[in-house]
Amino acid sequence: MKQIALPFDELNPDRTDDCLIVTPSNAIAFAALGNSASWPGHCALLLGPARSGKSLMARYFSVQSGRVIDDADRLSAEDLFHQWNAAKNSGEALLLVSGKAPGEWNIELPDLRSRIGAAQLLEIGELDDELAEQLLLKFLRDRGTSIGPEALAFVVRRIERSHAAVEDFAKKANALALAEGSAITLPLVRRLMPA
Incomplete structure (x- = not known):
């Protein structure tokens, strides 16, 4: 187990939860955040249950290297498609964060559904x-x-x-x-x- 202090002091100095605890249940997903160049289409989906550290991982990723859409499943397909294109045009990697698997998202645009289906899947496993x-x-x-x-x-x-x-x-x-x-x-x- 390792505890990683995340670099958020300048964002919110009063936070007490800015340490991400990395164990086998989340180590693979966390390690993959540092390798966004290998993600298909420079996009990944970070999935996990409530309170599992998804937002901490996403904040770490956004400070280090890319664009994040939290609760991506709640965005309209048009907004999500726009964000996807904006990230691609800027050359940024895109991390989509959700508590739901992509099959549960309401994605009516076939092109967007195809892109999301091809994205790197990063899952936070069951609590060990x-x-x-x-x-x-x-x-x-x-x-x-x-x-x-x-x-x-x-x-x-x-x-x-x-x-x-x-x-x-x-x-x-x-x-x-x-x-x-x-x-x-x-x-x-x-x-x-x-x-």
Whole structure:
């Protein structure tokens, strides 16, 4: 696992989430962002579930080397086609970010559908144990709290394999610990996550 501090200080100095944690679940997609010259048509689709780090990766890419369209599936086909052509005319690589596979997009223009179908596909995989652990530690650290190793291991073994579930659990555990004036211990997490 490696944690990459992203160069966003000049964009928003108050952010606390500007570190992207790279583990096997997202390492291939992250590495491919640095090789946009090899993308077919200089375009890639970055796909992943909610709260999986897509936006952080996209921000990293835009600062480093290219144009990003977040929530690309929500753009009209005409707007998307215009953005595609603008990126091509400027010589920039284009990263389209979405939580949906291209087959779920509403693309009525055959030429655009063909281009998107030929683009490099970068997928953020299912949350692995290493990423679940590191995300939980980060979300708690961002709230000024921590969790003991025994409680951490208990949570990682049982938590739903989604980035949003890990963040939600961190919020609940932190709130309960603050309300009770206690640390985030194994008995506390057992109450939030029955065995």
